[in-house]
Every structure is written in structure tokens, then in C-alpha cells.
Amino acid sequence: MKSFIFILLLKLSLGEITPRASPGYDCEYCQPEQIHISFGSKSNDIVVTWTTFNNTHESRVQYGEGTMDMEAVGTRTLFTDGGKQRRKMWIHRTLLPDLKYDTRYVYHAGSVFGWSEQFSFKTVPAGEDWVVRAAIYGDMGNKNAHSLSYLQDEAQRGHFDMILHVGDFAYDMDTDDALVGDEFMRQIQPLAAILPYMTCPGNHEAKYNFSNYRNRFSMPGPYESMFYSFDVGPIHFISISTEFYYFLEFGFKMVANQFQWLQEDLMEATKPENRARRPWIVLFGHRPMYCSNSDDIDCSVEYTRKGLPFLGLYGVEPLLRRFGVDAALWAHEHSYERSWPLYDLRVYNGSLREPYRDPRAPVHVVTGSAGCQEDTDTFTSPPPAWSAFRCSDYGYTRLHAHNRTHLHFEQVDVDLKGQVIDSFWIVKDHHRPYDLS
Ligand SMILES: *[C@@H]1O[C@H](CO)[C@@H](O)[C@H](O)[C@H]1NC(C)=O
Ligand SMILES: *[C@@H]1O[C@H](CO)[C@@H](O)[C@H](O)[C@H]1NC(C)=O
């Protein structure tokens, strides 16, 4: 799963039928399932990931515009779950490289032993000048996934270019010897097979050193989906693991490695020529830097924001200021909450009338109410001064990046049958480090 070393592209003649494998080898559980896609190292590279329970000895995707006249060959890895039964499955990954921009492709994935149903996706437009549309949420489980049907429906109606699932999947992917993970991946297939499904790890993924998460997803970069960045239109997205700060038993060095990488990534993204082309920097991770929920101690433990306990090392909030990160998206609390422009607990309104016009600090959004068996979370009263809007209904967030100056957020309330209960613009003529003097 480290990299896609072996890429083979074939041109099939129109209407060609895939030959059956040589006789003698019997493959019993070789029907592909849990098909999902993600961006590769650039927005016109798509990686297809799927599962079979026996080894098919090949990982093929046949695809094309209208007809499936091309084929890409990928690799597979054997994933052994950490549970008692040590269940095994093969995870297949195939890169579809250098696709045409703004083009609809059809594909199926599999091998001579079985092909998936046919899916289609549309690649994003080239360049920066188009409206990026994303659905964003965290904390969605197999049970009680109130937002799932809305997301499946909106995805199939072509409302989004991508999904960001901000940690906490399935509840949990490793439960029942990872059968819960299998079922979750099947439940998201109606959206994840047709839209890049971009992720970050949450606390519910921690079991066996995040092995279900690392094995089942295929995010760009060399860090096994734990942290990475990618560019889409006018946005540079950064995904981090807040969980490294809380599960130090899996290695303190992970915190240090990620922090080092994050600094370098932000330096690269904020080089004048890069920021001019792609001015928005949106960071997402599972546990929020700010929340005002009442149910537990989550909102007072601030390792990601202020650094590791006692040592105070590797706090991420100073990087948000230093590199002028525009928005930070979180989940973990099963609710929705938006902040005023905020740094180190202080509110820095852009102006009193239009607080998000050239705001003087980053804006934080917590969106962890997609729906899971742990129900929703309540809030402390009264709200803190930094909290601009909050709601405990089930739902998810829509992001529309209109252009280099205008970003729009909406909160969809599925308890209210899809009504938008909060929306706001971030308008910025200048993207630069925040001057808090
Ligand atoms: C094929 O998959 C089944 C179901 O997971 C498993 O019990 C069996 O051991 C596998 N066979 C081989 C040869 O891997
Ligand atoms: C956990 O996995 C990481 C790779 O993501 C590895 O570097 C680390 O050593 C592992 N930790 C343990 C305790 O196995």
C-alpha cells in the first residue's frame, strides 16, 4: 500500500470481453465490494480502492469516456484485522492517471474472477477558476447515520465534487472482527464510488494502531492516509491526525513527524506564487481546537491547539496564524458549531458589521453530527463569546469555494428535512499571516 509502483495502462479494442483466467485456479470469494475513489497526487489522478476476501492475483480497472476502452492495473495488499479471528481481506488499489479534466468517466473494478457494477464519476475542471463544492462531516456510523441518505442522494444528483469525512467511521471499523468496517464501506459506496471520499483519522479508528483506517483508505502521499494535502480549484486542503496527540502509545515520533511535515507543507503552499494561484488554505482534523459542548472534558483538553501536555510542544494553532490558514474544520463533537474569527481564545472580528470580511484570525467550524449510535451532544450555557452559531441537530456542511475571494458555508439540518439552518461567507482580498497586534 506504500505507493503505486506498478502502473500499466492498456488500450482495449472497443467491445472487447475480458478473457477468463487460465483454468485450474479457483477463486471463491473474489467478487469486488466496498468500491471507493479518492484524489491521487493531483486532481486529475483518481485512485480506485476495493476489497475481495480471497486473492485475485490482479487488480484491474477498466474505464473510459462512455465506453470502458482503457485499462489500468494496480496492486493489492493483504490486510489482517487485529481482532480474535484475525480476519483477512485483500485491499486493491489502482491509479487512473492523467485523466481529462471536467470529463465524465465510467469504470468497473475487479479481475477475471469478477467485476463490480459499473460506476461513473466526473473529473474536476482544470485550473483554479471554478466553483468547488464539497460535503463535509464527521462521526458517521453504520447505525443511526441520519445524514447518509441525504448525502447519497445529493452525490448522485451531482451536487458535489468531493466529500470530506472528518474522522470517526462506522463505530468502529474494527468492531466484530472488522465486519462493521466492511458494512460501513458498503454503506458509503453509493457516494464514495462516484466522488473522491477524502478522510482523516478519528479516535474511533485508533484500535490496532489505526490499522483498519490505514488499510481501507488510499489518501495521497506516503503517510498511509494519516496526514496529507491536496489542491482542488482555488483551495489547498490539509488533512491532519489530531489523534497522534492523544494516542502517544503508538509512537511519540508520529506527532513530531506530522508537525515537521505540516510546517513544510504550509511553507510550500504560502510561497507567493502558490498562494496567488490558490489562496485558500483549509485545514481539517478530527478533534476540535474549540468547542462548547457540555458532555465531557473534550473541550478543555487542548493538545492539538496548544501542544502536548507538560511539554507544550507541537501546538498547531500558532501555525494557523503564522501561515494565515483561512478555515479549520473539525468534528468529534456530535453537533455543529461555528466560531467568530478566533485566535488563542480571543475574537478578532474583521469589522463588527462584516466579521468575515478579511477576518483578522482563522474561522473554526465543528461538524460532527452526521449521525452515529452515540446520538448528538449538548452545549454549555451561555455560549462562549467566540461561538457564533451552534446546533445539536443531525446534519452536514456544504462548502462552495466560489473564487479566490469568496468562500461560502451552509449547514444542512436533516432533522428539518434538509433545511439550511446556518450559512456564512468568508470574503478575503488578502491571504496572509494574521497580524494580531
Ligand atoms: C478465502 O476467503 C474465505 C473467506 O474470507 C476464507 O475463509 C478462506 O480462508 C480464503 N481462502 C484462501 C485460500 O485464502
Ligand atoms: C504504528 O504505526 C506507525 C505507522 O503508521 C508506525 O510507525 C509505528 O511504529 C506503529 N506503532 C506501534 C506501537 O506499533
Ligand SMILES: *[C@@H]1O[C@H](CO)[C@@H](O)[C@H](O)[C@H]1NC(C)=O
Ligand atoms: C463579532 O461580530 C458579530 C457580528 O457583527 C457580533 O455579533 C459579535 O458580537 C462580534 N463579536 C465580538 C467579540 O466583537
Ligand SMILES: *[C@@H]1O[C@H](CO)[C@@H](O)[C@H](O)[C@H]1NC(C)=O
Ligand atoms: C467571486 O464570487 C462572488 C460570489 O459568487 C462574486 O460576487 C464575485 O463577483 C466573484 N469575484 C470575481 C472576481 O469573480
Ligand SMILES: [Fe+2]
Ligand atoms: Fe471522535
